[in-house]
Amino acid sequence: MGRLRATLILTGFLALTLPLMPLQALFVRVWPAAARRFPHWYHRQVCRLLGIRLHITGAVAPGRPVLLVSNHTSWLDIPVLSAVAPVSFIAKREVGTWPFVSALARLQRTVFVDRDRKQAAGRSANQIAERLGRRDTIVLFAEGTSSDGNRVLPFLTSLFGAAKPATEASIGPPDDTVVQTLSLVYTKLHGVPLGYSDRPGVGWYGDMEMTSHAWALLQAGPLDVSIDIGPPIPLAAFADRKTLARHTEAEVRRNVVRLLRAAPPDYEIAVVAPRDTVAVRRPVSPAAAGKWR
Numbered sequence: 001m002g003r004l005r006a007t008l009i010l011t012g013f014l015a016l017t018l019p020l021m022p023l024q025a026l027f028v029r030v031w032p033a034a035a036r037r038f039p040h041w042y043h044r045q046v047c048r049l050l051g052i053r054l055h056i057t058g059a060v061a062p063g064r065p066v067l068l069v070s071n072h073t074s075w076l077d078i079p080v081l082s083a084v085a086p087v088s089f090i091a092k093r094e095v096g097t098w099p100f101v102s103a104l105a106r107l108q109r110t111v112f113v114d115r116d117r118k119q120a121a122g123r124s125a126n127q128i129a130e131r132l133g134r135r136d137t138i139v140l141f142a143e144g145t146s147s148d149g150n151r152v153l154p155f156l157t158s159l160f161g162a163a164k165p166a167t168e169a170s171i172g173p174p175d176d177t178v179v180q181t182l183s184l185v186y187t188k189l190h191g192v193p194l195g196y197s198d199r200p201g202v203g204w205y206g207d208m209e210m211t212s213h214a215w216a217l218l219q220a221g222p223l224d225v226s227i228d229i230g231p232p233i234p235l236a237a238f239a240d241r242k243t244l245a246r247h248t249e250a251e252v253r254r255n256v257v258r259l260l261r262a263a264p265p266d267y268e269i270a271v272v273a274p275r276d277t278v279a280v281r282r283p284v285s286p287a288a289a290g291k292w293r
Contacts (some may be wrong), residue, residue: 004218009218012049015026017104024107036086036136039108043082051222052080055187058180058229060085064175065132068164069236069248070182071256072141073149074204075214077184080225082108084182087137090128099212111138125162129171139182142248149186149199152256155249160241178232181248183255187262188224195205228255 020042027035039054047054060066068087070077081087093114105112111131113124131138142160143153186202187194194202194255202223202293204213230251238244 002221005221006218009049013046016045016049017169021103021107028107028109032134035109036088038155039082040086043079045085046079050079050218052076052083053222053224054080054083055224055226056084056229057227058231059233060087060137060180060229061178063135065135066137066232066258067173067176067177067179067251068139068182068229069142069155069179070135070139071152071252072143072146072183073184073186074146074202074217075210076186076202076204076217076223076225077141078108079147080184080227081139081182084227084229085137087139088131089139090124090141090162126171128162129173132173132177142245142252143274146205147203148205149203150196150260152249152253155252157242157245160245161236164241164244173235175236177235179235179238179248180232180242181230181251181255183228183230183252183259185226185256185259186223187259188228190221191224192201193262208267226259228259230255251267 001120024035024038024042027038038150060068065109068081068280070081078089081089088111090111090113091105093112095105096112097109109131111124111127128138140163144156144159145153147153163177163179173257186199189202201220204210233247235244238247
């Protein structure tokens with residue numbers, strides 16, 4: 001049954017995707033507004049096809065340049081986040097060489113970053129600032145890699161260089177740019193809550209081979225994913241990229257822990273040292289006391 005499910009999904013995905021790729025390529029060339037919005041519609045269809053149910057709290061600020069800072073668990077994060085709002089991604093240069101995936105990434109208007117070459121990184125920073133100047137929403141996976149879904153890895157300060165350039169030679173983002181966090185947790189499979197040992201089956205991390213992982217996940221069944229989007233904060237409110245990295249890491253980590261524990265939004269979660277250890281305090285309102293302990 002699992003193989004049949006995976007075969008039907010893969011067939012449906014190709015039947016949906018291949019005819020639409022030339023259309024998006026045309027939008028990228030001649031109609032930037034459509035090129036921004038069309039992948040959002042497309043990925044909503046992909047999520048329906050995959051059986052992914054989205055549970056979203058909060059919203060991406062409309063009509064403003066947004067740096068959306070997120071944790072990263074799986075290749076599934078791409079269609080999931082694209083289904084949340086019209087977004088583009090910042091990806092490592094190697095993604096631009098992957099067969100088929102690179103074509104989809106370019107049609108999504110992904111910004112590829114070469115972290116090993118300072119000159120190339122500077123050009124990428126200018127490109128990101130330029131895109132923010134066009135009122136785009138740019139997703140930054142600030143961990144620099146993906147995790148097993150049970151934790152948030154330390155954020156890499158260097159990845160925030162485009163938002164807070166260290167030199168005047170780089171083009172800075174527009175003055176009205178805002179920063180929002182997005183915390184993402186895959187919570188259920190077939191409607192059954194995922195536990196600590198189950199969640200890495202969804203995560204794609206380390207040296208996992210993508211094709212075999214994707215095939216296994218397509219066979220597994222429908223997924224629920226919980227997403228928490230933080231309020232917009234002016235980028236100018238952060239003195240430098242270290243301050244920005246610390247703030248967004250703390251907020252994403254706190255919300256991921258809450259989503260992992262299925263705690264309500266009015267529960268206060270305190271993150272304490274070491275980074276992956278948490279303390280859950282009493283509910284901040286008496287009404288929440290009976291909801292979850």
